[in-house]
Amino acid sequence: MSAMHEPNAQQIIDEKLYRQMGMTDEEFDRAVNMLGRHPNYTETGLFSAMWSEHCSYKSSKPVLRKFPTEGARVLQGPGEGAGIVDIGDNQAVVFKMESHNSPSAIEPFIGAATGAGGVLRDVFSMGARPVALVNSLRFGDLTDARDRYLFEEAVAGIASYGNTIGIPTVAGEVQFDNCYSKRPLVNAMAVGLLNHEDIQKGIASGVGNSIIYAGATTGRDGIHGATMSSAEVSVEKEGELPVMQAGDPFLEKLLMEACLELVKSDALIGIQDMGAAGLTSSAAEMASKAGYGVEMNLNLVPQREEGMTAYEMMLSESQERMLIVVKKGREQEVIDLFSSYTINAVVVGRVTDDKMLRLLHKGEVVAEVSADALAEDSPVYDKKSEEPAYFKEFQAAEMTEPVVDDLHATLKELLQRPTIASKEWIYNQFDTQARSNTVIAPGSSAGVIRVSGTTKGLAMTADCNSRFVYLDPETGGKIAVAEAARNLICSGAEPIAVTDCLNFGSADKPEVFWQFEKSAEGISEACLKLNAPVISGNVSLSNEVDGVPVYPTPTIGMVGIVHDLSHVTTTEFKNAGDVLYVIGEASLDFGGSELQQMTEGKISGRAPVIDLDVEAVRQKELLTAIQTGIVQSATDLSEGGLAVALCEKAFGAKGLGAGVTVSGSPVTALFSETQSRFLVSVKEGDAEAFEKTVTDAIKIGVVTESDSIVINGDEGTLIDGTVTELHAAWKGAIQCLLNSEG
Amino acid sequence: MKFAILVFPGAGCDVDLFHAVKNVLGYEAEYVWHTESGLERFDAVLIPTGATYGDYLRPGALAKSSQIIDSLKAFANSGKPVLGVGNGFQILAEIGLLPGAFLRNKGLKFRSGNTKIVVDNTNTQFTADYQKGQELTIPFAHEFGNYYVDEDTVAELKQTDRIVFTYADGNSDGSTASIAGVVNEQGNVLGMMPLPERAVEEIIGGTDGLPLFNSILKNWSENNVCHA
Amino acid sequence: MTKVNVHVTLRESVVDPQGIATKEALQTMGYNEVENVRIGKLIELELTGSASEIDARVKEMCDKLLVNKVIEDYRYEIGEVAGK
């Protein structure tokens, strides 16, 4: 659409054109009031993008305010590109998680790839060098061809971006459930490191300072991506295909190196990546945060296509672009710096004192809007919240044990469930060791990288069992945080902070909003209890297919410090003869369990109970034991319970087995998903010390030299299988499903 | 002994080699940017892995347009050691310092992890510290690791004993004759897909790559005793 | 046997990073006359079956598998009977 054909202010009102851009009548009126006149087409576009859920958090803000965001280590909480946490020695860790669900539903390879690219820019725009990637994925159960395609392509997309730019993926998670069929969730998390003095912010201050645009050219791709990602995607009516914003990891690598050099320069005032809502959000937010204005001449914006309008340029979501504010008079040295990396950088405007975002194009002022109105004064909604009927019903249901006739066959079948099966198929496609700092690659509880030049490490993980969140959002929210912390603890790390990606259905549905609120409450409580404040995050609403919301999926990304790399601990058994302990007893917890889903084809009942006090004590004691050096291997019990965890420990490279004895009902003892439990192996000589340190440890058996997993119950043998057979079933399951037809 | 580590645009893993050579082995190492020319002041040149130029067109291909290439060829012709790992190997093949070319992995996907390779030739300045037939565990990470040479060339490589490493575990991604590493005719240019620089510390990747770097150093010391 | 060449190209508004990098490399090598490079796929099919059906079948294959219409366009040429 060329400028000539652009509707005028009156047509926008008469034909309610703002609705096509995702604005409600009330929101448009609000914009008119703030502006004191009727907005033109470009201005309407600015408002609609900035007031989309994705940019403004208008529905989620009131809920997000509940998160604990402060702590002794926190240097930067939510509000910037990424959060920052002190790790000592003048260094800090920077991290953030982002969703790329909508684009990934349409074109999974590009959607997932640009997700990784975007979150990396969030991290290096803070001045930090990205050191690791983590991801969290949700797909249908792979019985449908479209879901298999989405899964394969999304993984390949993440791999392509991360591998090409040379940043290792060290952890991740994936859950398969048909509530995500055709509506996958693709969340990417990036972790970076910086020295305190290099911390940057996205601000545009100092009248007369210059605005520099650096990176890729602006095209017509991804226009209205921000509004799109806040709406349900109806997949593909031909001819209506949106233009995808493809990623260029090669360019991003150059841009990253240039930006990391630039942060050392005192010419730099502020820097921000052009993410959702592109040039609009970066310019408005940088001005608003600093309390200044920004004037840009759009003629100067590097354009990929001919005849682009102001509207198109401002709303494009072309990838690999940064907006930078530099001191007046220092422009050329910054441009030269970029040019030494073959990156195009040009001055496109200047900082003003009038707090306006003013845009010039072809010699005319094409937009003039208060930066605060766009970035700060978006509407905030107190959405209606209502407890769904299913919740009461499930809470009242009687707890039952799923019916199982053959324990061994059930264990084997569980090991082949894609959610439990080996994730090698995924992480073998990632360069997990690039940059030579990966101490634990994917395959154990958390990924660990060393902080070079120190004896410290950083552990990271992403977790969320959305079935529990669905059955009981508050409890499920707590469990997500607790599980992430358990994975760090088991790796020898002390949790320090959280990023999140809150993936939900439409917030206009009171039941969905209730899930959102309740899970946020659970997350908050657990973060407080476990000492891990929320420092960054992302909200993705409207994840629905045909009006049915996905399970509420508030993914938790957590980072911990390994105070000394000698504490690093992994899942797999280390030596025959080691004593096996389970921490915590099993109870009747099958609501939302993998076994329930497998045997009944659906989930119901109550989510497992979690007592955060017990959780905190057990985590602390186990970490102490690990730090004392008396733990050989550790893992938490999650999907599939004790039997599955035991197998995973035996599936290591050492070829060891186990013999254990459990008591009580066999199905509960083997498969219950009771919370706050761990499985740990300890050298015989350290058994006494371990029992002293970890109060709730129960000795259940030993690690054996043999190729067998034997689990005895009160009345004889429950499981007696070979490691070889079980391992093969677990290892090949995802590939097997992908080979299936239909 | 002084190592040059070439840095092409987009290379991600120059840091891996630098860390191995400088921090772990304690040798002198310097990054050399692709726009420079002249490598005479170095005793060995290392070409890292990573996706130079985004692996666009063909992995290693766009590096041909870099200014440093002429100096690299001159350096190789002078007989001093050149080692290209991963993408570095692909670049050496593209510019003709080593035979062959690279196809997409047989399984069509990027693969990474550890692989087992056998040392087939200890008669090179890169492998003198290994035993013939020794099996090594070395990390790898590539999408185009499927090394192709035609029949005549394989025969020639075998005859002249230029196949230095072969895959031992069937994880060859389709490489002709399971070749994991080859040298040029003069024996001073080695290309290999597995990444020895990621196997120089116990805590990360093991130490099976150490003897490779030590071999280079030993050979250099023997030949440069009088300058030492 | 019929030979069909399918030309798959990126849709015009989708960025082609490969093409851009290749163009820059060509220019660095002195080919300054190169204004634009786009890199697509060439899929060569060899098919049996009646010539009358081939057109419709190939279109179907493109739509269902060979081409990703979110980002790609295509055209094809039905060629001579391959002579061997």
Added chain:
Amino acid sequence: MTKVNVHVTLRESVVDPQGIATKEALQTMGYNEVENVRIGKLIELELTGSASEIDARVKEMCDKLLVNKVIEDYRYEIGEVAGK
């Protein structure tokens, strides 16, 4: 402006894993008439400069950069003057 389409194909003696996988996928989908699939590249160049020179220059670009003759063959068509 002149448009040149360079067709880059894998040499016949080189196995094309992608082509094989695509053929198998097509057959699984019921396209049993597909006997062979090879996947190559289509490089579209836009060039300025005199028509008389273009042929030689493009050949050089192919030999020096665009094509790896160890594994690939190529041919190109010099097309119409692009109309914009």
